[in-house]
Amino acid sequence: MSLAILVIIGIILTIIFHFIGVYANAKRTVWIAILLIWAGAISIATQEVKPKAYDEIKSMQGKYTDTDKLIKEAMPTVSLYELINIKNSYLQHKQKK
Known part of the structure; x- marks a missing residue:
């Protein structure tokens, strides 16, 4: 899978989670979770292999x-x-x- 496809999937999931947060009146909590997920994914993808x-x-x-x-x-x-x-x-x- 190319990096572009993975980023597009991540953006789509971010938008979906945003609307879930709007519906549940928990935008701040959802955006904190989204930021943590993106930071974790970038960290894992860029870490050096064993x-x-x-x-x-x-x-x-x-x-x-x-x-x-x-x-x-x-x-x-x-x-x-x-x-x-x-x-x-x-x-x-x-x-x-």
Whole structure:
């Protein structure tokens, strides 16, 4: 899934929660919850992966040029979102074979 699709889904959910807050007369509480959810999601997506994931990246390296390009761009520290993109690229090329 691309980042744009995830952001669009997040915006749609934010709008839905906003209207739930308006209906329940709890706009301030809902917006605090929305802000905490967005902050948590951004934090998780941008945190560095564990050392075990670097071993997995090394096993994928050198097989497909598109995947190698993504790995080169992501190094030396790889975020969770970058790892997902690398895996998707690798699996797409693997399925084409």
